[in-house]
Amino acid sequence: MSKLIFGCGYLGQRVARRWREAGDEVFVVTRDGERARLFSEQGYRPIVTDVLQPASLANLPIADTVLYAVGHDRSSGVSILDVYVTGLQNVLQALPADTKRLIYVSSTGVYGQSQGEWIDEDSPCEPQREGGRACLAAERALTAHRLGNRAVTLRLAGLYGPGRVPYAGELRQGHPLPAPQHGFLNLIHVDDAVSVVLAAAGRAQIPRTYVVSDGQPVERRAYYEEIARLLHAAPPRFVSPAADSPAATRATGDKRVKNDRMRAELHVRLQFPSYREGLAAIVAHENTAAAGN
Numbered sequence: 001m002s003k004l005i006f007g008c009g010y011l012g013q014r015v016a017r018r019w020r021e022a023g024d025e026v027f028v029v030t031r032d033g034e035r036a037r038l039f040s041e042q043g044y045r046p047i048v049t050d051v052l053q054p055a056s057l058a059n060l061p062i063a064d065t066v067l068y069a070v071g072h073d074r075s076s077g078v079s080i081l082d083v084y085v086t087g088l089q090n091v092l093q094a095l096p097a098d099t100k101r102l103i104y105v106s107s108t109g110v111y112g113q114s115q116g117e118w119i120d121e122d123s124p125c126e127p128q129r130e131g132g133r134a135c136l137a138a139e140r141a142l143t144a145h146r147l148g149n150r151a152v153t154l155r156l157a158g159l160y161g162p163g164r165v166p167y168a169g170e171l172r173q174g175h176p177l178p179a180p181q182h183g184f185l186n187l188i189h190v191d192d193a194v195s196v197v198l199a200a201a202g203r204a205q206i207p208r209t210y211v212v213s214d215g216q217p218v219e220r221r222a223y224y225e226e227i228a229r230l231l232h233a234a235p236p237r238f239v240s241p242a243a244d245s246p247a248a249t250r251a252t253g254d255k256r257v258k259n260d261r262m263r264a265e266l267h268v269r270l271q272f273p274s275y276r277e278g279l280a281a282i283v284a285h286e287n288t289a290a291a292g293n
Contacts, residue, residue: 003201004061005029006051006091007069008039011105011159014194015067016044027061051087052078057094065201066095069105072131084134085141092145102142102151103200108186108211110136110155113255116184120258121155121209129249139209149207152200154193157213157257160275161190162282167236171228176237180251181221186213189272199266210266215259216274223275230283 003019005012008028020026020043027045030036036046049056051070070087072080088104095102109132110125117123127133135155142148160166167177188196196212224236241247262268272278 001025001064002061003027003065003067004063005067005069007067007071007105009069009071010161010164011190011193011197012067012069014190015069015197018194018198020044027063051090052082054090054094057090060094060096062096062098064100066091066099066102067105067197068102072134080130080134081137084138088138089141089145092142092147095147097146099147100150101201101206102147103197104139104142104151104153105197106135106139106153106155107132108155108157108213108255108257109253110139111255112253114253116254116256118256118258119211121211121261128252143207151207152203153207153209154196154200155209155211156193157186157188157211159190159193160187160278160282162285164190165227165279165282167224168227168231171224171233171236172231174234176239177224178239178241178245179220179224179247180241181219181224181236181238183220183251183254184217184256185220185223185275186217186255186257187275187278188213189270189278192268192270192272195268195271196262196266199268203266205265208265210262211257211259212262213257213259214270214272214274214278215257215263217256218275226276226279230279 002025004027005016006029008016016026016028027047028039029047029049031050033048036048039046072083109129110127111119111123112126112128113119125136127136139153142151170177228236
């Protein structure tokens, strides 16, 4: 079977590896020729193109499953709306009509609840942040397209995993954290997110939307306290983040995410059922790697 991945980053590379190991032919899209060379050496079929350049998207292969997991690079000078919406629209127009399934990676940022409410796929989407608004606009563009009837939308909670533990460096050094300490965090370990993507690729009923989280919301302070404990660091101290920082913007949201539909329909058994198991595994791996150097 053939797979096509737009956005071969933190999540996409791990999905690509699992599909390749299963014997699938995996096409990966990149804008960079050197990355294309490296992908080729790893056994992938690289395609050098840019989702914001429609002419470069000609002659895309027919794929059983397309994964669209393109992220926004704040340093690129391109707006998040262009990357998320215009980029997706360009890809939708370029994909062959015989494309069988598209998995779109969205975000729980499409929800704007701020009072600690429990939310699920049927909760109202009233995003308050730019990223959430862009994700919701992209979801709507997908729904309006002919491939929308063959799509699975995954609204991911906060993605964490190896190399992506927030403020670990500051905690090790005893620095105060420029982050809010109140409100809930909703999380999913990257390896479990990969499992959800693979399950969604085999899902019989489409179109469908899933909220993807471990279903174990945690207060921000408790999360950072657990990181500090695992690192044998002093308990965290907090300072107010800059008013225009991403951390301050994220603090305006406060919700708790249910994952009942994901569990019931995709039958994913989470390797890391809460942040505790996930963080412990990450720190243990890093300690082992450090000891081997």
